[in-house]
Amino acid sequence: MFRQLKTYQIVVDVGGAGLFGLLAFYLELELGRDLPYNAVAAALLAVAMAAALAVRRLSPGLALGLAWCGAILQMVFERQPSPTDVAIFAVLYTTAAYGTRRVFWAGFASVIVGAITIATYLFAPSVHPLGRSGITTAVAILIAALFGLGLAWTTGALVRTGIRARENRRAQVAAEADTVAEQERVRIARDMHDVVAHSLAVVIAQADGARYAAAADPAAATAALGTISSTARAALSDVRLLLTQLRHSQGEGPQPTIADLEELYAQVRAAGVDLRVSVDPTPPGEPPAAVQLAVYRILQEALTNALRHGGPGPVHVWLSWRPDHVTLSVANARAATAPAEHSGRGHGLIGMRERAQLAGGWLDAGVDGETFVVRAAIPVGAAVTA
CATH class of the missing domain: 3.30.565.10 (Histidine kinase-like ATPase, C-terminal domain)
Known part of the structure; x- marks a missing residue:
């Protein structure tokens, strides 16, 4: 029911709603000074609309309910439309922009029901002089109400679409990054296998040769040990390079080329x-x-x-x-x-x-x-x- 908001957002919403409530109370008192229960009606209406503004981003569904309470209070006390009603437009915007799926469509339904309610209320003869006007004026008021309320809701829907698009883009970027990272891990694992398997194969072959030749040909054994040493050092250097790539993704480091094939052939020949x-x-x-x-x-x-x-x-x-x-x-x-x-x-x-x-x-x-x-x-x- 409640969205995650940062502290400063809550402070801004509540502070702005408080100032709006004070201004709304003053305006309602001035506009309804000849109406019965003016002070009570002005206070209730200002509180309802200010509360709707305060929670419009925290809980769009609750804000929509409070806005409807304020509208009903306005009709119960037979008060005229006033600047206080601007809170309804802000609430409809947030229901479309940040509300859940149910709240989103509840806001859309409120646009239609609210426009019909406004037209019907204004054409009650006991409430407004428009009640004595013709049907053409009634239709014009209905269209204007639909346009105004619908514009606020549609703007919020467009913002919602933009938010969803950004979220999808972030998810796509994250998925692509994961794919690239996985491909890099596979590449490094493949390189590690190539380096270690080849080097160990040469080392094993040389070690076996040195063991058999140690007694009959000490010089061959010494040469085999030298090959083992150089091969192991080269493998260690390659492994360190691959491990560095695992820790740092800025660069891949030098890779073997066909110019290194002669060295590869020499290692294989040295293994016998x-x-x-x-x-x-x-x-x-x-x-x-x-x-x-x-x-x-x-x-x-x-x-x-x-x-x-x-x-x-x-x-x-x-x-x-x-x-x-x-x-x-x-x-x-x-x-x-x-x-x-x-x-x-x-x-x-x-x-x-x-x-x-x-x-x-x-x-x-x-x-x-x-x-x-x-x-x-x-x-x-x-x-x-x-």
């Missing part, structure tokens, strides 16, 4: 993989950053899968940069005990597909005989700059 890369043709210019990131992350995940789950034999990478798209494929022998990740249903493969789709392309991964193959195509188009 016979990696064979073919790039034909080479990029005709500088591909868009989104395309470079997608290519890097897809290759990173595909090579990580080959390192973790692939069988013996070389790993082949083919890259073909066309003017409007880039195609890539990664093929490796499939281990007999390869898990679901290497059958097309793992989390890493899902992430690769998402990256390709977000870049406007596609990705397919599956078994082809004894080989596991990842194929992808990503559009480049006119975004390539020379």
